[in-house]
Amino acid sequence: MIIDFSKIQEEALFNFKGGEGELDTRNFIDxxxxxxxxxxxxxxxxxxxxxxxxxxxxxxxxxxxHFRYDDGVESFGPGSVHYCPMGHSHAMFNDGDADVVYFAIVPEHH
Structure with a gap:
């Protein structure tokens, strides 16, 4: 199956999960x-x-x-991959003057 994000409407979310500012996202969910x-x-x-x-x-x-990951802080840039396993916590912060563009997958484990 090909997921064509250009055909999925972009949503502007503000204060995502209690964060600050704007997140623009295109989501495929099953x-x-x-x-x-x-x-x-x-x-x-x-x-x-x-x-x-x-x-x-x-x-x-x-x-x-950077990500706040459990009790630590991890910096990221282009090509970085952040993994948050089930049972762990995180938050993502844009420290730069340009958008952070990212691709994310959230698999359910139930």
């Missing part, structure tokens, strides 16, 4: 996975949250920033 192509605006963040029934893999296409 009962087992969420597949997302997203842009986190400069200065924006996702809220700190725990993956209780799923995990998340985030591939950074462009931009720079």
């Amino acid at each position: 009962s087992k996975n969420k597949v997302m192509m997203s842009r986190l605006k400069p200065g924006a963040s996702s809220g700190y949250h725990t993956h209780e029934q799923n995990s998340e893999i985030v591939y950074i296409i462009s931009g720079k920033g």
Whole structure:
């Protein structure tokens, strides 16, 4: 199956999961996975949250920033992959002056 993100309407989300600023996203969702192509605006963040029934893999296409991952901080740039396993927590922060463009997959584990 090919997922063509250009055919999926982009949504602007504000304060995603309790974070700050704007996240623009195109999502494909079925009962087992969420597949997302997203842009986190400069200065924006996702809220700190725990993956209780799923995990998340985030591939950074462009931009720079950091993740708060459990009790640590991890910096990222283009080509970085962040993995948040089930039972762990994270938040994403755009530290730059350009959008952070990323591709993410959230597989459900129930």
